[in-house]
Amino acid sequence: MQYVLARMRLMPWSWHHTGMLGAHDLPPLNLQALPPEAAAWIARWQHAERQLALRDQALVDRDRELLQARDLLQRKDRDIAWRDAKIEKITFELARLKRWKFGASSEAMDADQRRLFEETIAEDEASLRAQLEQLRLQAAADDAGKAKPKEAPRQPRRQALPEHLRRVEHRHEPDSTDCQEPGCGRPMTRIGEDMSERLDIVPAEFFVHRHIYGKWACRCCQVLRQASSIPELIEGGMAASGLIAHTLISRCVDHLPYYRQEAINARSGVHTPRSTLAAWAGQAGAALEPLYEVHKAFILACRVLHADETPVKLLDPGAGKTRRAYVWAYARSWHDAVPGVIYEFCLGRGAQYPKTFLAGNAQQGRGRWSGTLLTDRYGGYDSVLDPRIHPDRISAACVAHARRKFDELARDGTSPIGDEAIRRYARIYAVEAELKDMNDDERQAQRQRLAKPLWDNLKQWLELERRLVADGGAAAGAIDYTLGHWSTLTRYLDDGAVAIDNNHLERQIKPWAMGRRAWLFAGSELAGQRTAMVMSLVQSARLNGHDPWAYLRDVLARLPTQLNSRIEELLPHRWQPSAVC
Structure with a gap:
């Protein structure tokens, strides 16, 4: 120790007066030349300093992990709050539907209004229940760390599918019919099969998909093997994706009310009550909503947009009459290489609707839109394109409107x-x-x-x-x-990507004008939004050269197994028919 103190007295003056010294501040020492006690004391000092450095690093790592955990908890809290709010909204909508369904105010409707109202109620209820079930499954998965096991679907009580319909058999067998138990490997024996039937349709012809699942057993190991069932959009139902697509196309594109579809199907000997058709459409609309949101982001990715709006009638069950609502339409530029159009059903014509649509949605990964908006100079767009508020947005007017005057x-x-x-x-x-x-x-x-x-x-x-x-x-x-x-x-x-007029979008709004003459009015706000979703995807498929029914049928068949990270593959401009389409 005396030797060490002597060495410290010989150090430069600055080392004595600059604070605590670390082991790295000392000049190199030959520990072997020191007395044993001094060498042991220096070794303990150096070890203690290393331990302090490790502890400091551990504290830094712990602080970083705590920050990451806090961010994760905040994100989860936001997700839970958003999910709870949506569950509350859906529950409220279901309660309101029940009040409308059984309320005396519906007596003020005439026969046609009552028929459409009942169809819309069934459609909305199926859509809301499908969304609510999905949100509850997500909540259960977050709470338990894994998805809630699905209950076995109840066998619905329905009429047997007509025997005269053509059957298309699809046989499903395991990849290997040898016993996979350790030490066995013997060929398994087929002991039976399970069979399910789903009603499908091609234009002007109903037919039945007969899925036969062979059962294979190893009598030695008492093991049963069977191919997995094919996931369907509506589990436990009789409708295949082609029939659901046909129902939606008939409703949203051909503008056939459900009671007319029921009569058309009955001519082929197929019993499809309009309440059942409405329930199919409601569940399909809930399944298509994530794809619609991704399609919206694709439309807003274009720096030049067409915008327009058209009125539709909306049934007001409480008053027993209709009110005016609007469908707002947005399309990628007429000169854009990849076309697309999207519709949004809104309760009014105010500027708040295009403002909200173009503002983006951080929760869904959509940023605020900027670019050139081509309109008919309706005053509702003035605040949307105000250069003082939105300097990155440019207004363009439709030349065709000026010419028409x-x-x-x-x-x-x-x-x-x-x-x-x-x-x-x-x-x-x-x-x-x-x-x-x-x-x-x-x-x-x-x-x-x-x-x-x-x-x-x-x-x-x-x-x-x-x-x-x-x-x-x-x-x-x-x-x-x-x-x-x-x-x-x-x-x-001044911009070659901007079209001379808005005629491109006006052509995409024509299906809504045709629908107004056929179904007269929308049964509810949810029904209008659902129709807007389906027509957005179908009309965009048309713009990209696809058959609407073939596109929608394939999308509905693939949605149950499509990963969310790959849902963009089902967008109309990226869609490629599957092998079974």
Whole structure:
């Protein structure tokens, strides 16, 4: 010890006055040359310092793990709160459906309203119960660390499937019929089979899938082997994916109410009550909702969007009459290489609906949208595109809407301005037709070279004519509309990805106009949302060249086994038919 103290007295002055010294601060020592007591004391000192360093590192690691655990708990708390809120909402909707179903206020409906109302109630109830069951299974899995074992489905009481229908047999046998028990390996004996039947349809023909599951047993080991059952969208039901798809297509695309589908199916000797058809549609709608959300994110990934809205009637059970609701539609640009359209059923036409849609959803991984929005200049879009609030959003107007105002003048024959304006717009559209197959950069360059001079001449002519027409007339209104929205009408000249008009989206809204004439009104807000989901996927499949029924049938067949991480494979623009499709 005296030797060590002597060495410390010989150290530089700064080592004495800079605080506590560590082992790394001492000059190298030859421990073998020191007295045994001093060497042992230094070794203990160095060991203690190493232990302190290890303890400090352990504390740092523990703090990091605690932070990670706290973040994980916060995320789980948010997920649980969101799930509980959704369960509460679904439970409330179910209770409200029950009140509507048995309430005396429904007596105010006429026969047609009552029929659609009963169908909608059955459809909504099936959809809500399917969503509620899925949320409860997720909650049970989170609490227990594993999924709740599924109860054996009750055998439904239903009529036997007609014997005259064609049967298509699908035989399922184990991969190996040799006993897999250790030390055995003997061939197993087939002792029987289980059989299930599901009703399916191809256009104009019902047929039955007969699934036969062979039973194999090893008499030596007393072991039974059988192929696993094929997962179905509606477990324990008689409907195969093709029949469910046919029901949805008939309802949402062909606009056939369930009572008409029931009568059509009855002509083939198949009994499908409209309450059963509605329940199938409700469960299918619940299963399609995750795919719809992913499709929404795909639509919002495009920097140029078309937007429009159309009114539909919504049944108000409490009042016994209908009210006005709206379907908002959004489509990727007409010039985008991958088309797609999405619909959203809303209770009104206010600006809050496009604001919410374009704001994104952090819970679902959708960010806030930015880009160019092509609209018909309805005032509800003004706050959505306000440059003071959304500097990253650009407004573009539909040229076809401006042209139609002059077309009305030409048809009425009240002003020669209408004919001349139509001729000038025709030359602008002729230029645009020649640029259809170009890429965005080439299209923009040619628009600047060919179309911009035509627009400059049109503006000069309109300003001159405006001085000659009286205020308040139809001609003045048509001219003021074009000049008042000049910058947004000509926005497409500066961006080759922007279309000249909104006609592309207006064509995608036509199915809703046809539906209004067929089913007259939506039975409930949930039914409108469900129809919007199905029509979004089906109409996008059409835009991508797919048969709607083939697409929906394959998607419904694959959804029960499709991983959430690979659900994008079922989007209309990425869908590839499966081997059995």
